[in-house]
Amino acid sequence: MNEHVNELLMFQIGARVFASTVRDVVRIGNVAEAAPGTLIEGTSLGATFARERGVVVAGEAAGTEATLVVDQVLGVRSVPDSQLLPLPAFVTAVIPASAVSGLVLLEDAPTLVVDLPALVRERLAAPPAHPPPPHATA
């Protein structure tokens, strides 16, 4: 029996690489073309340095969109279920509201899988953890 395969979008914020399920992504966009007030940055994932790309996801309200500012979109990886791992129970107990839903083992290195809708909710509910640089425009 073939193992279920998950499509994961790989992206980079700062020096770190993250993954998220492709079905949460509406499209990849250009930060400069995003509508004012729709950019999501300064999240708990860290600070961007290039702010070149945007991962567009559905917003909280129907018909709206939010754009997570990232430094690079690295592509899509097909990953079998066996490479997806849940967060340890102690981690979910200590960080109950984390936008990280689990980890994916890529070349034996654990990479965080981000729940993009949860990240958008987290960011809209709290001030930026990593404020954008002064030259950044929203």
Added chain:
Amino acid sequence: MSPPGPSSDAHPIGHGATGQDAWFFCLRILGGRYAFEAPLVVEVVRLGPLTRLPAAPAFLPGVFTHRGEVLPVLDIGQLVGQGTIAIRASTRAAVVHCGPWKLAVISDGLEGLVVIPHRHLEPPPAESSGMAEFLSGVARDRQGTIAVLDLPRLVEAARSRAVPAGSAGA
């Protein structure tokens, strides 16, 4: 990797480990010698590449994978406010089971198993701050003083301190 054998300065296997003795797992943290109940230790492993977690408290520097399992890393030094334990390529961790939690406790060095006769265990100092808050006893062997940690209580304190009052879950 299994836990190292008993310290040669403590009672070696066969000479101690009677009903009058207690087994502890001893490690060095920020210049001190600490121990906790040996049965809590599942194994000793070399720390793999650490993945840091967003919004994690300082005592949880990240997670790593070991035999396909993701293990959280606990920095006891950070938890009790005594400083950060440096993580190096050679860092090893004691994988422990504390109630429902399985985690990897890092240290500056692992000494391994020691046997301490119950009669040599003394009450902890009356201090209630830092590491002293989590001590269940103090013992001495030929290498010096060993502070015995109540690890389950320390892990539970970590969990409760990280979760804001009124938060769901946990």
